[in-house]
Amino acid sequence: MSENGPIIQIRDLHTRYGKREILKGINLDIYPFETLVILGRSGCGKSTLLRHLIGLQKPSQGEILIKGKDFVKASEKDRNEILKKIGMLFQSSALFNSMTVGENVALPLREHTPQNDSTIKIMTRIKLGLVGLAGFEDFMPSQLSGGMKKRAALARALAMDPDLLFCDEPSAGLDPIVAVGIDHLILKLKDAFKMTIVVVTHELESVFMIADRIALLHEGQVIFQGTRDEMRACTDPIVKQFLDRQPDSEDVDKDQYLESLVGN
Amino acid sequence: MSALHKTLAQAGQGFVEFLVHLTRITKLSGQALFWIFVAPFTGRKIRWHLTFVQMVKIGVNSVPIVNIIAFSVGLIIAMQSAYQLARFGATIFVADLVGVSMTRELGPLITAIVIAGRSGSAIAAELGTMKVAEEIDALKTMALDPIGYLVVPRTLAMLIVLPCLTVLADFVGIAGGFVLAVVNLKLPFIAYFNQTADAIMFKDFLTGLIKSGFFALIIAQIGAYQGFSVSGGAEGVGKSTTASVVTSIFMIIFADLLFTMLFYSTL
Numbered sequence: 303m304s305e306n307g308p309i310i311q312i313r314d315l316h317t318r319y320g321k322r323e324i325l326k327g328i329n330l331d332i333y334p335f336e337t338l339v340i341l342g343r344s345g346c347g348k349s350t351l352l353r354h355l356i357g358l359q360k361p362s363q364g365e366i367l368i369k370g371k372d373f374v375k376a377s378e379k380d381r382n383e384i385l386k387k388i389g390m391l392f393q394s395s396a397l398f399n400s401m402t403v404g405e406n407v408a409l410p411l412r413e414h415t416p417q418n419d420s421t422i423k424i425m426t427r428i429k430l431g432l433v434g435l436a437g438f439e440d441f442m443p444s445q446l447s448g449g450m451k452k453r454a455a456l457a458r459a460l461a462m463d464p465d466l467l468f469c470d471e472p473s474a475g476l477d478p479i480v481a482v483g484i485d486h487l488i489l490k491l492k493d494a495f496k497m498t499i500v501v502v503t504h505e506l507e508s509v510f511m512i513a514d515r516i517a518l519l520h521e522g523q524v525i526f527q528g529t530r531d532e533m534r535a536c537t538d539p540i541v542k543q544f545l546d547r548q549p550d551s552e553d554v555d556k557d558q559y560l561e562s563l564v565g566n
Numbered sequence: 567m568s569a570l571h572k573t574l575a576q577a578g579q580g581f582v583e584f585l586v587h588l589t590r591i592t593k594l595s596g597q598a599l600f601w602i603f604v605a606p607f608t609g610r611k612i613r614w615h616l617t618f619v620q621m622v623k624i625g626v627n628s629v630p631i632v633n634i635i636a637f638s639v640g641l642i643i644a645m646q647s648a649y650q651l652a653r654f655g656a657t658i659f660v661a662d663l664v665g666v667s668m669t670r671e672l673g674p675l676i677t678a679i680v681i682a683g684r685s686g687s688a689i690a691a692e693l694g695t696m697k698v699a700e701e702i703d704a705l706k707t708m709a710l711d712p713i714g715y716l717v718v719p720r721t722l723a724m725l726i727v728l729p730c731l732t733v734l735a736d737f738v739g740i741a742g743g744f745v746l747a748v749v750n751l752k753l754p755f756i757a758y759f760n761q762t763a764d765a766i767m768f769k770d771f772l773t774g775l776i777k778s779g780f781f782a783l784i785i786a787q788i789g790a791y792q793g794f795s796v797s798g799g800a801e802g803v804g805k806s807t808t809a810s811v812v813t814s815i816f817m818i819i820f821a822d823l824l825f826t827m828l829f830y831s832t833l
Contacts, residue, residue: 356706356707357706357707358703358706358707381709382709383709385706385707385708385709386708386709388707390704390707392700392703392704393700394699394700396699396700396701396703396704397701397704398696398701398704399695399696399699399701400692409708409710410708410709410710413708413710414708414709
């Protein structure tokens with residue numbers, strides 16, 4: 303990998319569930335230290351794409367190179383080595399409910415580093431401090447609000463000092479103020495950690511605040527990628543529809559509608 | 567003709583689904599056993615601290631209920647056999663019946679069924695809830711194998727704890743028989759004790775313990791499998807929990823039948 307080459311390369315990625323094709327040949331490069339937002343409507347395949355990037359799902363066809371290494375075909379050991387340097391913020395936070403917040407953040411450190419308990423404790427406090435949750439290490443996840451859970455999950459994602467951070471709908475289910483807070487936090491952490499961040503979302507305000515570059519997914523394909531300004535200037539009808547928040551047209555052919563009711 | 571077709575198709579589909587489940591559960595057990603018996607020699611360590619937590623949950627916390635049930639079962643067999651043996655004036659043989667049936671059969675079986683209902687379901691519910699809450703996915707993205715991290719400690723704890731509980735149930739069940747013999751049948755304590763000691767042989771214990779080891783594997787693997795195959799939220803967790811208990815009990819009794827047949831003809 304050259305210095306300025308992409309950190310993630312996605313080549314001709316296809317995914318099928320039975321006969322239904324979700325991803326229809328995705329080609330996308332993600333460059334070091336940028337914040338790329340993958341934007342798209344519900345069901346366009348953006349979550350599926352993200353699951354491929356963190357190794358939870360294997361594509362039917364195509365390849366993903368992370369730091370030049372084939373992530374799809376990698377052995378379990380190699381894949382785990384790559385994953386240790388990847389942080390993932392889940393939509394539902396996915397904190398372990400049976401552990402305290404501190405234990406959640408400490409878990410990857412305990413499992414993957416030889417550090418002793420007191421060092422891990424300090425590192426946990428530092429990460430929790432970074433996300434504004436200092437002093438919460440003995441709380442259970444169920445005692446936290448939605449926004450605080452997201453922050454705690456972010457601290458856990460950062461535990462291993464990743465150089466890649468993936469966020470799935472970081473502001474979903476949060477009130478606007480808390481959501482903006484999470485966006486600010488992501489920006490702050492990006493500078494502090496020199497990370498590449500990939501965010502999957504459909505929230506436009508959040509997109510224009512954090513994105514360096516935007517990729518728009520539509521029906522399993524990347525139909526647009528570029529900067530914020532390029533997106534605003536884009537004349538593609540689907541991009542425009544998305545930005546202007548226009549609903550789908552509801553004109554339905556009467557004959558077709560009747561046929562669909564009767565069947566066949 | 568079409569009705570026959572339909573029935574056949576359904577039966578075939580059911581059979582294929584059964585085979586799919588069987589393959590997956592065999593694969594899961596294979597992986598878990600690999601982690602327990604082979605992986606420690608390749609540098610991947612067993613998480614003993616998690617195993618101890620599970621041993622307390624599955625084992626220590628089940629002691630009261632297992633004791634109460636084993637004691638009652640011992641009493642019940644003693645009463646049933648005394649009822650028959652009294653006709654021949656041979657009530658002292660209650661000791662043999664209770665002793666042998668508790669150690670060979672009822673101790674392992676009753677314990678396994680109680681633990682399947684109590685802990686097998688808990689494993690399925692816990693793992694299922696974790697799956698629904700994306701916690702299993704989170705483990706994977708942290709480069710932690712859910713089998714090594716979740717299934718192995720539970721399986722190992724079950725393998726250690728179930729035979730221990732079984733021995734306990736054996737003794738408590740025999741004690742149940744004792745109480746009936748001394749209080750109700752007025753048999754001399756020493757005579758009953760000697761009769762029991764003569765009746766039970768080491769192989770009776772051993773066959774019971776071998777059974778309980780396999781029961782442990784069945785309970786842990788079915789619980790884990792059902793937990794991992796949860797889909798569709800809280801309702802799915804409920805379904806899988808129920809399925810784990812029903813399947814475990816069925817498999818336990820089926821395995822028990824096979825083992826008893828084997829030991830009946832050989833030991």
